[in-house]
Amino acid sequence: MNYPVWDLATTGGGFWIALVAVTHVFVSHFAVGGGLWLVMVERRARRTGDAALRSFLKGHARFFLLLTMVFGGISGVGIWWTIALLNPSATSTLIHTFVFGWAAEWVCFLGEIVALLVYYYKFDTMAQRDHEIIGWFYFVFAWLSLFLISGIIAFMLTPGGWLENGNFWSGFFNESFWPSVVFRTSLAAMIAGMFGMLTGAWQRDTGLRQRVVRYSAVWVLAPFVVMILSGLWYVRALPEAQETMILERAREVAPWLRRFVWLTPMLLIGGLLAVAKLPRSVHQLLAVAVALLGFAHMGSFEFVREAGRRPWVIHGFMYANAVTRAEAAELQEAPFLQTARWARVKTVDNADPTIAGGELFRLQCSACHAVGGPMNDIVPLTAEFTEAGLDAQLVGQGRVAPYMPPFFGNAEERRALAAYLRQKLHGRPPETPPAAEPQTPALDIPPFDAENDEYVLLAWNNMGMHCLSDSDPWWVILPPANDLHAQLIRRGELPEVVTEEVTLVYRVEAGFEHPEKQVSFWKHARSNFGLDEDLPEGVGLSGNRVSGEMKLDEEKMMFAATLIPMAPYRDGRYHPYPICTVEARERQSGQILARTRVVVPTSTEMGCAKCHGGGWRVENRAGFTEETARRILKVHDKHSGTGLLAAAEAGKPRLCQSCHQDPVLGTAGQPGLLNFPAAIHGWHANYLTGQGADACAMCHPSDPAGPTTCLRGAHADSLDCTHCHGTLEDHALSLLKKENEAGKAGAERLMAHLAPRTVADLEEVVGRTPWLQQPDCTGCHTEAFIRPDPGEVSAFNQWTGGFEELYRVRTDDTGSLQCAACHGAPHAVYPAFNRWYGHDRDNLQPLQYQGNRRPIGAQGHCTVCHGIEMDFSVHHEGMIKSEN
């Protein structure tokens, strides 16, 4: 950055520009249209011999002179003053590019002044013809001023070919120049009519008043057609980026656009009413109302026009904070403070990063944002984010929300700015996540008599962690719905998977029996899941409770209890690892054949609050607060134009996937919308760019230091989320690419600023269907399931062909044993290490059956099922190590 920044903490720059510009622009348009009005009325008075009208005209000319030449003239200089103080770089560009355009406009200004002074001071002493000639001179000079200034103002919105050739004429006669000139000319005529009504309505001579007001009302009405047609021409002339910014992207503009659209017919109605013969007081009231409406109308237009060039001050050349496109490329990751000439602080002091953060705010943000002021106040805009959330917002700035410039600077500076916003502007202390404390509960492992027991019962959770959003009064992503699978094996030299004449029951451990007392899922299930009637408390979506009987899946030769409504709370505390006891019983006698225990992991550590704030509902570590849930809807409504918050407040919360199709829930969603995983990962990848597994942990319960740490299986030793799923950018692109190929409109926007990190480019990313195409185990375990070098592995892009190839439903080579039966649940494959709730909480069955933590049958423990040692790998290649 080239220039010092005026510290305008309270008001910010935008307020002053808006204040000076809108008032000046209204008066300056009057100065143009009013000139024509003067000569036309004068001619009318001459032709009709209307002495009263001519006398009135002199008074109006005085009003015109005092308003346009004093206030209009000086406030015009004031705009120059203001922009030079607030954005000297842009001002310098405008001055140097159009210096002779400005100089020509100065000549017109001189002509205007001389003409108006002569017109007014010689009103009674000049020959009428000469006087009218002076009036015409005035109008022509004034209109030429409008013509010249329009070129420069339109240039800021649409610089046209100037961006390539730097040529004066290319910049001046840009895309929006001609429609802008016609549009502004029509506005100028309307405003002239408004002021004519205003002075006319105060005339005591009733006839004169009626004539002036009616004539002026025609001036308000007549240009309407031109204004509307040129307005449409204006919009059509805009390049796509500017048009999209006005009509779709810049959300804050919508109210101004609506005001402009509404005020237009109101002005028309005001003008039409004024044509009628009305009492003086009504005319006065109407004239004031139309003038105020006209002012608001003009102001709305100027706001919308300014918004169209967001985030630029000169579109495509210089951002609103004076960083040019050429500089931006160099500043994306480089230390910004070092390059800013007028930065008082050059480095981030880790002891107090808010000092550098404050300087960054001043340099990069204060041109538009106030601190506690009337326009673009940064305080409420940042109130609903945590420090991490603000950091993410800065990362995403200029991407999916393109009305903001990108943040310039390195990660340290970005975090310093986030710290300043949160700590200094909101008075919040630095954020430190609550430390989780390991527990060492006694793990009740059922006994197993290797010599005499006839059965082995293997049970597992199908996902390794089921997340649920207990935000039900507002919205829901996932209900309490855990799947528990089990296989019963009759031991012997040739073991047999037992599916007949037995029943399998499951029972959750004490403290977890009443999820309906923990979450409000049941109160809102009908609305959230579109059910015909209320769901009985404690009963899950498939009819299962937290204890019950499992159903046989004959095809997979296993028993399953689906959608168990497990909630991760016990005694008011967060506990994501409830244990179920599973028993196999002889159907007829009820005799227990085998018993085991298994973790049914379930988590509400969904990290929305980490960025969106609102806090955690339980123990400051899990669960949705009302505030967080509300904020999510609010931000969705803001960006997607939905009305979800109002619907939820009216008692009609929704399942996110009711709009965004999702294979895991089997929802069809709304045609054309991105599927849910593509939408949510695609959106957030733009805000959590450049990170590793820590990006995953911002939302999922995978933080190694968090209260859940869901990745706890053998892979956690040396791998993290990104080794299988790719980085967040990779992950998102794999989902978005398939949606883009399917013609989903939203994908391209989310992909525009994302680059894959695990592979070279987007071409190499293999698109996939969420949930059905996941990392394939054989992508890394290529030969005989040998452990590959963890330093070189990546399962990204090596997706399963479909649902049947997923680890969680895949079987061994015999087709009878589920992979997870012996290896454990995904994300918790044996040997697992549960950091917080007992190290062996996820290893109960290996410990029960073989006294170690290895997969069932590993390390020569074939005897668990076979009773004898085996010498070949029947289940999968490489199982018997001696074979290799």
Place this chain on the structure above:
Amino acid sequence: MPPNLIPRPDVLQVGWGWFQVLLTVTFTAHILLMNAMFGGAVVTLLGAARPGTGGESVARDMAGRVPTLVALAVNAGVAPLLFLQVLYGHLFYTSSILMARWWLAIIPVLIVGYYAAYGVYYRYETPLRPLWSLLAVGLLLYVSFMFANNNTLALRPERWIAGFENPSGAWLNLGEPTLWPRWLHMMVGAVAVGGLFAALVQDTRARRGIEGAAAARDWALRFFTHGSLIQMAAGLWWLMALREDVMRRFMGGSPLASALLVAGIATGVWAVVHAFQKKVRSAALWLVVTVTIMAVMREIVRIGYLDGVFHPETLTVVPQVSPLILFLAVFAVGIGCVVYMLKLAFRAAKEG
């Protein structure tokens, strides 16, 4: 001074000499009109307080002229400010930002001052006239003081470091040794020139034989004669207050600068001599010559202060001549139109 505080300037479309000439010429026009405006306002204030004298006659006349002079002075000020920004914008914007609060306040102050000038005119016969008059003079003084601050600050990048520490825009260049003599020189000069302008008007009336006009002229002319003598002392103070290397340019160091100083003093004295002899038109003519010389000297001072820091000849030129031709054509047509309009106006005056 941290050299990296000086912003990078932008490129020019034609050689810097074009802009330097345009800047100097238009500034001369502006300063003459500004002097007539401010001096006129002071003469109005003081003259109106002397009922029954030539002063009152001058005040009545000038009260109607000052608002027009404000309009013309502001307009004539736009052009040099534009050309100043082309050559020295990177320095001028910076100094403006350092005193941003004071600088931006010029706009509302000038609007109120301008309306106050109309207040004097339209409310001349009311008891509020002195208040309007004082308000106009006071506010215009504020504007002039801020211009003196900014123009001196833009020449002293080494002083910017103070503003660097205080970005609230509340800073003024009060420690600058040339500030006070420069402002005093300008303002006393303005009062003198305002007196001469009023005298010129009265002289024209006197030539038409209007009663009391000669006395009014003589009353107004004293502002020029006496004011010029004080102003010369202020000019000497300013000269002495200049940074030594710059001052030495006018003391023989630079033949051109020294010659201009001598010529400026000579023509100024000559103008005063004519004024003492009641040769108002000659005095006015020599005054224009003096002010033109002083405007050139002012540019020499600017370039001298910036020696080693910046010179506009170092600016990059990416030639584009057609916009200059556009301006010259518009200027020629515009001036032609103005002349025609004034012709129509004066024809009306004669007829009226």
